[in-house]
Amino acid sequence: MDNDIEKVLYSREEIAGAAKRIGKELTHDYEGRQPLVISVLKGAIFFTVDVLKEFDCYTDIDFVDVSSYHGGTESSGKVDLVREINTDIKGRDIILIEDIIDTGRTLEYMVNLLKQGGANDIKVCTLLDKPEGRVVDIKANYVGFNVPNEFVVGYGLDYNELYRNLPYVGILKPAVYQK
Ligand code: 5GP
Numbered sequence: 001m002d003n004d005i006e007k008v009l010y011s012r013e014e015i016a017g018a019a020k021r022i023g024k025e026l027t028h029d030y031e032g033r034q035p036l037v038i039s040v041l042k043g044a045i046f047f048t049v050d051v052l053k054e055f056d057c058y059t060d061i062d063f064v065d066v067s068s069y070h071g072g073t074e075s076s077g078k079v080d081l082v083r084e085i086n087t088d089i090k091g092r093d094i095i096l097i098e099d100i101i102d103t104g105r106t107l108e109y110m111v112n113l114l115k116q117g118g119a120n121d122i123k124v125c126t127l128l129d130k131p132e133g134r135v136v137d138i139k140a141n142y143v144g145f146n147v148p149n150e151f152v153v154g155y156g157l158d159y160n161e162l163y164r165n166l167p168y169v170g171i172l173k174p175a176v177y178q179k
């Protein structure tokens with residue numbers, strides 16, 4: 001898989017450092033509360049696990065799955081709910097964990113979903129943020145790294161369902177998706 005990567009952006013060690021930093025921030029910010037962590041499948045699972053190992057707090061965990069890419073490298077603009085949240089979110093303080101925020105449409109969709117479900121408070125935590133790609137005015141509260149406007153894979157992020165298991169985040173060689 002390494003041969004398909006143009007450039008490594010964040011190493012395994014740098015990502016571990018970011019997860020630890022955010023886990024500790026959350027531990028501080030949620031002291032005395034019992035938030036519900038909602039992780040966005042499938043991309044955020046690696047980051048969720050690493051952040052939660054550093055999050056010293058009573059918390060329950062659920063998952064949501066949405067789809068907006070349909071296999072390409074450009075957001076389609078339309079978001080579909082693939083797997084619903086099974087936990088009752090009414091009155092809950094929610095920490096939503098994402099892999100990457102690009103246009104912001106997926107995040108906006110999920111935040112609206114949580115609001116409709118009666119969540120008390122919603123904070124967003126993302127491994128990566130691509131501020132240049134934003135078309136919706138929405139921000140994350142906890143960000144691992146800001147990334148340039150390139151298609152990245154690894155540590156949960158896929159291209160056509162592959163590369164999620166790379167232990168680092170890197171830019172995919174355009175030749176791979178221009179084939
Ligand atoms: P948005 O709705 O913010 O445009 O897109 C968010 C979703 O698109 C992310 O959750 C992620 O699944 C996907 N995405 C956006 N940029 C990238 C990228 O550079 N690489 C990969 N693998 N997925 C991305």
Ligand code: MG
Binds near residue numbers: 040043099106
């Ligand atoms: Mg995602």
Ligand code: MG
Binds near residue numbers: 043069157159
């Ligand atoms: Mg994807």
